[in-house]
Amino acid sequence: MPSANRTTIALAVTDGMLHFELALAYEVFGADLTDLIAPWYEVVLCGPNAVRVGRFRLEPDHGLDRLPHADTVIVPGWADVDEAPPADLVDAVRAAHEAGARIASLCTGAFVLAEAGLLDGRRATTHWAHTDVLAARFPQVEVDPDVLYVDNGSVLTSAGKAAAMDLCLHLVRLDHGSAAANTVARRLVVPPHRSGGQAQFVPAPVPTRNDHPLTELFPWVLERLDQPLTVEDLARRARMSSRTLTRHFHAATGTTPLQWLLTQRIRRAQELLETTSHSIDTIAASTGMGTATTLRRHFNRTLGVPPDTYRRTFHATRSDTP
CATH class of the missing domain: 3.40.50.880 (Class I glutamine amidotransferase (GATase) domain)
Structure with a gap:
């Protein structure tokens, strides 16, 4: 059983x-x-x-x-x-x-x-x-x-x-x-999350070469999720135009730079809700959402539950240290 x-x-x-x-x-x-x-x-x-x-x-x-x-x-x-x-x-x-x-x-x-x-x-x-x-x-x-x-x-x-x-x-x-x-x-050196609803087939495969234009960009962004990053910021870091960045990004992830960035912010918020006792305002700041209102809106729209409910469901059932 x-x-x-x-x-x-x-x-x-x-x-x-x-x-x-x-x-x-x-x-x-x-x-x-x-x-x-x-x-x-x-x-x-x-x-x-x-x-x-x-x-x-x-x-x-x-x-x-x-x-x-x-x-x-x-x-x-x-x-x-x-x-x-x-x-x-x-x-x-x-x-x-x-x-x-x-x-x-x-x-x-x-x-x-x-x-x-x-x-x-x-x-x-x-x-x-x-x-x-x-x-x-x-x-x-x-x-x-x-x-x-x-x-x-x-x-x-x-x-x-x-x-x-x-x-x-x-x-x-x-x-x-x-x-x-x-x-x-x-x-395993793989992306931490791709939602199930993402398209499974894109015209070009996900790049794995070390010399791909976005290889260094992804970890750079993940280390700065608390900052109000824009497409222009990402393009500047990748040393390309915003249009070229968007094209490379869609080929690599199947989505837009901003949508991918929002997904990473939501995932980071999930981690903090599960593993810390930080306030919603603090988590909003730590994930670049700005305010608790913004975090709640995006979190609820993405996961179907507000962050407070998510925390009660997952934080209480785990032995993570705040």
Whole structure:
């Protein structure tokens, strides 16, 4: 029976899984971070005997019958969406959901969840190249091809590759708060937050080169969130025009400089609300919002709750030191 604090993560594997999504999930949840975040996750690999994932042969820790005893079950990408996933995997995932486990699919793992009936009447996503197939095969599923991930509470789905990382960090954020998710993101050298509603496909890939024009800008901005930064300030720092900055920014993040900046201010406010007893006015100043009124307006519009309610929900349930 799943526990209340969602500490056990079961990775469901079988022949035909995509190794990238499996490795990504293990890297997020399987690293020993108990010295920083406690209690951290216990990760178990569940599958039918030895399985082949890509070119690798894996020996699972447990059989698929272990899935109903996990708090969260993660189903990595499924390589051949033209083939139905194994019935024993589908049955085990369905049984885990019925037992109360939270189920999350990465990339084309959504086809397993759909086959199990867990997406019926729900909004879901998968890799953009396969959303049409998912929608045609499972018409009872509301397929959204334009988002990174979808959170339905007990059932979550993500788009492909990098979006799978976004969903994994989202789960950490739900379980342990923004500060913990940002700690994991920093360790993995990835952006701390991209909202699930962000478009999953942009004309150019997210740059990873060290010589990219914005490589040094992002950390510079994050160190100055308490300041009233403008697009002109960012452009001046990046040594380019505002128009060129906006073009590079959209290619790198899928959004505008100001929207990205606002998102980072909101995330920093979440961290301070979770980990300190600072007043709303102090947090507003620390995040560059200026006034408590401005912070409350943006916070409520972004997260759906006022900062005071957010603090009562998350600060009181954590052992962070003010």
